[in-house]
Amino acid sequence: MADKVLMKGNEALAEAAILAGCRHYFGYPITPQTEVAEYMAKKMPKIGGVFLQAESEIAAINMVIGAAAAGKRVMTSSSSPGVALKSEGLSYLAGCDLPALIVNVQRGGPGLGGIQPGQADYFHATRGAGHGDFHMIVTAPATVQEMIDLVGKSFDLADKYRMPAMLLADGTIGQMMEPVTLTENTSAPIEKPWAVTGYDGSRPRNVVNSLFIQPEDLENLVMERYARYAKIEAEEQMAEEYMTEDADIILVAYGVAARVCRNAIKAAREKGLKVGLIRPITLWPFPKKVMSAAAEKAKAFISVELSMGQMIEDIELAIRCRRPVLLCNRTGGMIPTPAEVLAKIDEAAKIGG
């Protein structure tokens, strides 16, 4: 096994993209993810890749569309307000069936918001990343190692299903350092016969386009896309369960919030409360299966998030409101403390958890 090295989340994800074969990065700096661009700026020219600091986030995402259409593994990264600017491009990527990786190291919002960690782009990532009917594959790392692992995984899934994938991190995971193991992505490259690489008469012309004037044509295309989404929802849900076997109360949290939950669970268990954690790794598709199964035994759920109650809606949907779901949250760049989560656990225990 390769040696462990201490790496910052943002740098680790940049290196992971390179290891996964990404040679095209377009971005624009913004706290707390600027180290991604910094790393790419240093590394890409040395390995024959492209680093380009665009004039804006909008320009960067349109460059991503171009490189993706040419069949290249391509990535952009930003933080909340910058990702919002990319919304139009995300919709075009989906409408053109193009794979690409978009990284959002979230900070507090709305507007310019703040620069401290946030998770308030959950709705944006899982529901409304742009106009029209579409989804992105959305993953949420909780460790620096997972920053690495999910970058490779996201590229593979994006290529497999021909759609954009978003890595939804937060400022803490982007900024913190942890020991990681860097491994080469060994998955077989996925052929892209649809890529626009120059017409030489040897195959039919490839066209990448999202404009379909005939409504019947557009409907058929969207339907075909949603059949793919249904397959993804059936096959690609990912979640980690922690101490859920005997749990009366299930915490649900992703990213840094899930790490805070682990501390709270330890404290709750010391008090004799049976508490566990389901940590969604994919936010879309949301891990409904484990959530629904847990609702058979658990008495209450608590959504722990750095937002005003966004993921809580998916939990309620996943368990069909069979159990009460409480909310434990901070926002604006604040992070709940383990003590705050523990207080919410006590509250859930009182209402029958």
Added chain:
Amino acid sequence: MSKASQLLIAGFGGQGVQFCGKFLAMVGLNEGREVSYLSSYGPEVRGGTSNCSVIISDEAVGSPIVTDPEILVALNLPSLDKFEMRAVPGAMIFVDSSLIDRKVERGDTENFYLPATQMASDNGLTGFANMIMLGYLVRKSEVVAYDEVLRTVEKMVAGKKPGLLEKNLKALDLGYNYEN
């Protein structure tokens, strides 16, 4: 209780707070323990003060944010003012007494005073007060093994500016062997 060590290191930007934190995490990693390091990057950084959370533990690290430090290192007065009350009862508080002219006010912590900045300038080690403090911290807290500190510093400084290793080792030694 597990041997978890939650450290908060705080001071002015430029005092080597972040290096100190990252270095300790590196030593912990070299010891084969679970570690995390999180620097502050908020408005306080832009205003001049700086702090970082370091966790060195025998079990997987949960939250990387140290809210209740077991070890607090204060390299300037605003840091001591801000974090003194957040330390857990029984915590170890390390104070650079050449820059902080007050004592720790609470009575339920173990307090250590070291004139690190003064010692640095007296010994031709300006800029190495952080390593002097680190040597002292390791001696008193045993949060990591001193042998591993020395090995790590050699690894980190190898191939860099000549004289840098000697200065680091001298600074560590001054702190490690300090008696007050």
